[in-house]
Amino acid sequence: MIRLPTASTTHAHPPSAGRRLVLQGGASLALLQALGAATLTHLAAATDAEADTPPPAPSRWQNWSGLQQATPARWLTPADEDALREALARTQGELRPVGSGHSFTALVPTSATLVSLDRLAGVVDIDPVARTVTAWAGTRIQALARALDAQGLALRNQPDVDVQTLAGAIATGTHGTGATLPALHDDVVAMRIVTPDGRVRMLRAEHEPDELAAARVSLGALGLVTQVTLRVVPAFNLHRTVWLEPLEAMLAQAPALAARHRHFEFYVLPFTGYAAGIRHDVYTGQDLALPQPADEDVLGDLKALRDWLGRFPALRQWVAQRAIDPAMREEARHRSFRLLSSVRATRFNETEWHVPRAQGIACLREVVRRIEQRNEAFFPIEFRYVRGDGAWLSPFHGRDSCSIAIHAAADEPWQYLLSDFLPLMQRHQGRPHWGKLHSLRARELAALYPRWADFQAVRQRFDPQQRMLNAHLRQLFGVAAA
Numbered sequence: 106m107i108r109l110p111t112a113s114t115t116h117a118h119p120p121s122a123g124r125r126l127v128l129q130g131g132a133s134l135a136l137l138q139a140l141g142a143a144t145l146t147h148l149a150a151a152t153d154a155e156a157d158t159p160p161p162a163p164s165r166w167q168n169w170s171g172l173q174q175a176t177p178a179r180w181l182t183p184a185d186e187d188a189l190r191e192a193l194a195r196t197q198g199e200l201r202p203v204g205s206g207h208s209f210t211a212l213v214p215t216s217a218t219l220v221s222l223d224r225l226a227g228v229v230d231i232d233p234v235a236r237t238v239t240a241w242a243g244t245r246i247q248a249l250a251r252a253l254d255a256q257g258l259a260l261r262n263q264p265d266v267d268v269q270t271l272a273g274a275i276a277t278g279t280h281g282t283g284a285t286l287p288a289l290h291d292d293v294v295a296m297r298i299v300t301p302d303g304r305v306r307m308l309r310a311e312h313e314p315d316e317l318a319a320a321r322v323s324l325g326a327l328g329l330v331t332q333v334t335l336r337v338v339p340a341f342n343l344h345r346t347v348w349l350e351p352l353e354a355m356l357a358q359a360p361a362l363a364a365r366h367r368h369f370e371f372y373v374l375p376f377t378g379y380a381a382g383i384r385h386d387v388y389t390g391q392d393l394a395l396p397q398p399a400d401e402d403v404l405g406d407l408k409a410l411r412d413w414l415g416r417f418p419a420l421r422q423w424v425a426q427r428a429i430d431p432a433m434r435e436e437a438r439h440r441s442f443r444l445l446s447s448v449r450a451t452r453f454n455e456t457e458w459h460v461p462r463a464q465g466i467a468c469l470r471e472v473v474r475r476i477e478q479r480n481e482a483f484f485p486i487e488f489r490y491v492r493g494d495g496a497w498l499s500p501f502h503g504r505d506s507c508s509i510a511i512h513a514a515a516d517e518p519w520q521y522l523l524s525d526f527l528p529l530m531q532r533h534q535g536r537p538h539w540g541k542l543h544s545l546r547a548r549e550l551a552a553l554y555p556r557w558a559d560f561q562a563v564r565q566r567f568d569p570q571q572r573m574l575n576a577h578l579r580q581l582f583g584v585a586a587a
């Protein structure tokens with residue numbers, strides 16, 4: 106076992122004598138648990154917790170990280186679509202839909218009416234011939250994935266966590282990783298939306314292609330999505346490999362790895378000179394094995410290194426490099442939905458930008474340099490690949506992209522996620538993840554989205570009274586306060 110160098114070799118004091126550093130041999134699973142990949146135990150625990158969650162009480166609301174908060178005057182939790190329509194007919198003023206509250210931006214907060222479709226959850230219909238599933242909008246991704254698996258089907262890809270609602274995930278362009286794989290909304294072939302006036306609109310790819318292109322990524326600004334129909338694929342198993350690589354080598358190989366593997370991503374471990382690669386490929390063998398649970402706390406150890414040596418970046422890197430086992434490698438083979446999504450135990454705030462594919466690595470280099478000028482940073486930086494699509498407000502509209510996600514612990518300052526990276530991302534034509542922290546406003550956004558005006562026209566038709574806009578959406582869309 107490799108141990109942190111002692112005080113006598115580093116002239117500094119480790120947080121606890123002999124404590125194992127997260128990145129040494131055998132601890133890679135901990136890295137994944139902290140950053141993403143679930144064990145069966147963790148996944149099951151999360152599933153049960155989510156399933157038992159009662160409809161939200163009509164009181165204070167906050168998002169997953171605690172950054173966004175609201176005290177809505179009314180909280181609608183209709184049991185079915187008719188109840189939703191009746192409830193909408195009885196309300197006036199601002200309306201905001203909420204999913205599982207996993208967005209970091211202020212898309213949801215309202216002091217007026219918050220609408221949760223948690224009770225409109227579950228599969229409506231699976232068409233095994235057309236390979237589509239229709240589900241209620243409040244269905245959690247994990248529940249959908251399990252229901253599909255029981256029918257021999259699967260989602261094409263999944264995000265890092267699977268507790269989001271279907272409508273909530275789609276509304277912000279939620280994505281996983283894979284150079285040839287688009288974000289979830291690209292598989293949407295139909296949606297059912299109740300507009301604020303109580304009308305039901307059915308949007309189908311073959312009949313209402315423009316409205317559907319607007320609704321695929323809508324930020325919840327067109328109305329209440331009640332049902333979604335998605336293309337799915339036959340269930341498949343994946344083989345996961347996790348390994349450590351010196352950062353420069355990872356950056357050099359990344360485009361080739363992305364081309365070679367169905368899913369490839371990596372995490373830059375700041376102040377270490379290393380990155381952790383994660384690849385998943387289709388596995389057709391019989392030898393299924395989930396990773397063994399591990400008890401190490403990777404983020405805790407990276408944080409301890411920061412707390413201990415934050416003011417001495419060179420020393421911080423020197424210590425980390427001696428504790429890392431570059432030969433570390435881990436394998437797992439299981440159902441796609443069991444390996445692609447996971448539980449995030451540590452709360453954080455996050456910004457994520459999507460840049461044109463060709464600029465991804467150059468942009469990441471600048472991000473790493475910038476992060477390593479901030480001694481207080483310790484969270485790994487996530488780098489993923491997403492295929493382009495045609496949804497009007499998709500951050501991947503018309504271009505294959507690389508996604509760069511930067512995190513700060515939920516109980517630590519996060520404002521630098523906005524100030525430090527905005528000019529850098531603008532230089533690389535970055536588009537922000539709608540659900541993750543950014544400070545772009547209507548004028549800048551309009552310049553990034555060629556179908557911006559078309560989206561606003563559909564929005565005006567669906568919601569002429571602008572009831573779906575809260576303060577954040579008014580800023581995004583350049584609409585004056587009511």
Ligand SMILES: Cc1cc2nc3c(=O)[nH]c(=O)nc-3n(C[C@H](O)[C@H](O)[C@H](O)COP(=O)(O)OP(=O)(O)OC[C@H]3O[C@@H](n4cnc5c(N)ncnc54)[C@H](O)[C@@H]3O)c2cc1C
Nearest residue numbers: 204205206207208264265270273276279280324325330540
């Ligand atoms: C730990 C963590 C991990 C994450 N991992 C990823 C990842 O791997 N990839 C990625 O792309 N993103 C990721 N995200 C971001 C997350 O997927 C998005 O912010 C997503 O939109 C959250 O879905 P939600 O159900 O929580 O919706 P909310 O955050 O509650 O709402 C999101 C938007 O959807 C709208 N909405 C919700 N329900 C409806 C409805 N029925 N009709 C109309 N509009 C509706 C809301 O008004 C809002 O505009 C992550 C977030 C967290 C906290």
